[in-house]
Amino acid sequence: MKELAGRLTALDPDAGAAVRVIAYFDRLAESRAGVEALVRGAAVLSGAPARLVDPDRLVRVRVEPDGTRRDTDLPPDPAWPCAALTPGGAPALWLERAGARPSVVDSVILERAAGAARLVLDRTRGRAPLDDPALVETLLDATAAEPARLHAARRLGLDNAAPFRAVAVPDGPPRVLPADAGADVPAGRAGIGPAVPVPDLPRSWAAARTALRFAAEGTAQDPGPRIVHADGLGGLALLADLVVPGAEPPPDVRAVEAAAADAPWLLATLHAVTATASLRAAAAEANVHHSTLQDRLVHAEHLLGWPVRTPQGRLRLHLALTMRRLARS
Incomplete structure (x- = not known):
């Protein structure tokens, strides 16, 4: 492959660079590299920040060209070069490079990185819906063995590197949301647990249930906040035990x-x-x-x-x- 890349570079620099990109991601795939490593490769090879967002499996990774991971909540720019994880799907991988049309090398980087990321996500995250009641119940159950809770997290597609919050509502099942998913908070009364790593979600769930007791209907007969964050209660949370x-x-x-x-x-x-x-x-x-x-x-x-x-x-x-x-x- 190196010899081929060298010959192609002499004829067409872009073609030679494209072959080197293909070889690079093939090596990552063979070594079973994770999603972050694939996104880092896209950023380093392109010289632009690379971002992968898979909302179905709650995966969000952004890496700078120097290899530093630096996630952000800002939405991607539609003008950035992008690729989908599946044919015909929505864009999921971006190179943060606005302006001119993507180069041949950028297109190859996106295609190879997206394809490799899809295989990793399908292998490690699965496709279980995040509202699967049995899995969410196991995930939030403090009495469940940790391996069982971590298995439920993997089936739900939760990224162990990201924080999540448990959400309690009066007449509905528990929910688990990314720590920054403010727009996804349900309407009506709700208690929001603190942002914690996946293994600590039972603690967030207990705090969310306590916070729900402090939530009001927001009516003349029950005035007050309808959504209460456990983080904001402080010492008031002690009243719930009294x-x-x-x-x-x-x-x-x-x-x-x-x-x-x-x-x-x-x-x-x-x-x-x-x-x-x-x-x-x-x-x-x-x-x-x-x-x-x-x-x-x-x-x-x-x-x-x-x-x-x-x-x-x-x-x-x-x-x-x-x-x-x-x-x-």
Whole structure:
């Protein structure tokens, strides 16, 4: 092959370079190189960053021309030279080189790298759908043996080098999403676990279920955030162990429930007070005049039995509203 490449280079430099590219990727395939090595080869040979994205199997790899892996969430430029993993499929491998038409060598790099990557992905990732209930259940089960969970991850096409989050919803199966898949978060109430490596997904799932208990319906009778990230709870997560659904609610929660029965506007108004930085901002959040908010808070304090316009009172109110949600979940 080297002799052939040398002869072709003397006649046509592009043809000689193309033969060397073919030989390079053949050697990688024979050594059973992984996806990252194939993308790195494409980047180094082309002198441009190379990116492979397979959304079906949640694989995303980007490598700089110097061989450094540097992934990104930015979408590929449609003007970049690209290749599909399967004939007629969507583009999955790009060389980040805008402008002129791809050279012969770039085209060969894309074709050989994409073909080799497809074989690796089919061999190691399979084609199981990410919402396969049995596999997801095994993946998130802390009592399952780690080899079984890792096997489920491979069948689901999860990249062990990438972080993922578990997602809990009220009336649906658990989900596993890439750490940066914000647009894929389900509508309605949801608890989002922390981003963790694949082996730690049971921990993310436990945190997601806790976060779901803090999520509200987002209505006048249950105001608050509908999507709660476990990362953002901090010490508040400890309340989930103290407030048991179905048990006798704490006194402050009973006071809030009684006050809400007397004034239908109360819950939304009190949530605005705890969710904003000032009473003026709370009035805007509640869509009332500042003086109207003041009158409502005077009435709310009378019903609740404690002030809500002091720092201590606002903290007590915030905890009461949070415990109410935990007691109802």
